[in-house]
Amino acid sequence: MKKKLLALTLAALMAMSLAACGGQSSTEPAQESKEPEAAEPAAQTFTIGICQLVQHPALDAATQGFRDAVVEALGEENVTFVEQNASGDSATCTTICGQFVTDGVDLILANATPALQAASAATGSIPVLGTSVTEYGVALGIDGFDGTVGTNVSGTSDLAPLDQQAAMVKELFPDAKTVGLLYCSGEANSQYQVDTVKGYLEDLGYTCTLYSFVDSNDVTSVTKTACDASDVLYIPTDNTAASNTEAINNVAKPAGVPVITGEEGICAGCGVATLSISYYDLGVATGKMAVKVLTGESNISEMPIEYAPQFTKKYNADLADALGVTIPEGYEAIA
Template sequence: MKKTIAIVLMMVLVLTGCASKEKSEFTVGVLNWGEHPALNASLDGMVKGLEEAGVSGRIKVEVKNANEDASNATIIASQFVSEKVDLIYAIATPSAQIALTAVEGTNIPVIFSAVSDAKAAGLVENIAKPEGNITGVSDLPPLEKQVKLMQEMLPEMKTIGILFNTSEVNSQNQIIEVKEIAQGLGLSVLEKGVSNASEIASAATQVATDSDALFIVNDNMIATATGLVVEQALKQNKPVFMAEDGQFDQGIFASDSVSYFNLGKIAGVMIKEILIDGKNIADIPVQTSDDTELSVSKEMAEKLGIEIPQSILERAAVR
């Protein structure tokens, strides 16, 4: 009799285990750091990635926006953990860092996007094999290509001006790389850090005055204020280049940008692999995309009195 009961219990446990693996519906909590085109494109791309993978009907997406506020992001991440979502999709570095802290002690995986340097941000120790409960997609821009673009369009340029958020480690690492690239090309870099949005206008004026062109790296605070930076730069008749083209229509002169929509699609595939296919997140490397889109503004060229080189016109989308 005891042997029979033991066998029955074992069968129940096996069947219960099978049922859990055959879960038909999942919930993804999306923690978006803020409202600007690149981050929104990362969200739209993820949704499209799920659709193209044929699993959107099985995955509910719950989106919450932190409005670039760490306290809001912390509350949202905690809510997702309390709700026991199946996965958190964190858009931008601060969101990913906060989400990773929130899921500590749980088995909730985190997929990030719009993170330039996951290792420097403390998200993973190994890009190729994260070995943790987090992985995702890097938006690290092709900085050498971007600096060479600036030099090609402005042959007389000597100094590149860069604004950055002093609390965003991604920005600081990009500046270090830009400096190394610039030095190799005989250029100098003037950097100016800000700690809050109220400092951007005066900082932009100072940098525009003392440089030949401004370059906006992947920095959430500065990207959100693109229009303000352009406004100050135009007063000094200086062009503004950008690492991503989500804010292009706010007065950017040129950009050779990765597609955040495509990065989001890659993240969508990762989510499908983890939730539907049962793949171990620790075995999924942080991914990047080498595809870029070169855009140049004819309107800004005319406004600044800059002639766009034929070599650029032949390969760029003129907007």
């Protein structure tokens, strides 16, 4: 009996042991949880508002150079350009830049002086880069301008050496006596250029007279008055003149009065020669500045105005031949 009881007890103990083992084996050891792989941060995207004063070859080239440089650095898929043209109207520049501020763009490109003035007035926080602007101190009314605006504004200048442009008049037309300086009175940087060039020309012995038009409506009449009283005309980097080269040429060419210009686009339309920059390259330089601002590499308030690295003497072969102007060596024909 005792043996039978002992056997039953051992059997019960074995059954309990097996049950315990079975329960233990059915429970899988906890797997070590893996940390989810960190997703790559999404690329930054930017919206850039472009306010271009008017459509003409120089400003168009600057805008294209800007866009190309930004896209190359940031990728086309990461940049949205909102491009607006003011058709030569300063008030429209104000409207365009105001809308950019309302829309909260990340940066404004202001192409030409009135566009820069409008953008600067519209915002003190959104970065503004100018291009095709001759003198920032004049454009923004900064006394004692030292090359850095110091606010949310910077950019590039299209200022060519004005003393060398005056010397070009002397090189090509040493026997001329009178020079008429033709420009738009509504463009502050045009006024600055003609005032400066006038001084250089007078030092070279020329008698100079300023002839200003208000807008496109009086370009023809003012040009005729200037041609009647001048041996040579000089036109600075003036946006209104650039948009009306055909009208100017239709007066100056029949009158036999040659024109020296401040940039290549105007020269191609009505000039004989120019000391000019590449506006495309100027736009590229501005685009590179924009990338530094957008990515946080540079603080726009500390960025000095940048200038064109080189200047080229160019001439309009067809017009030079038509007017009998001999072009010396060292000039490149406009393509």
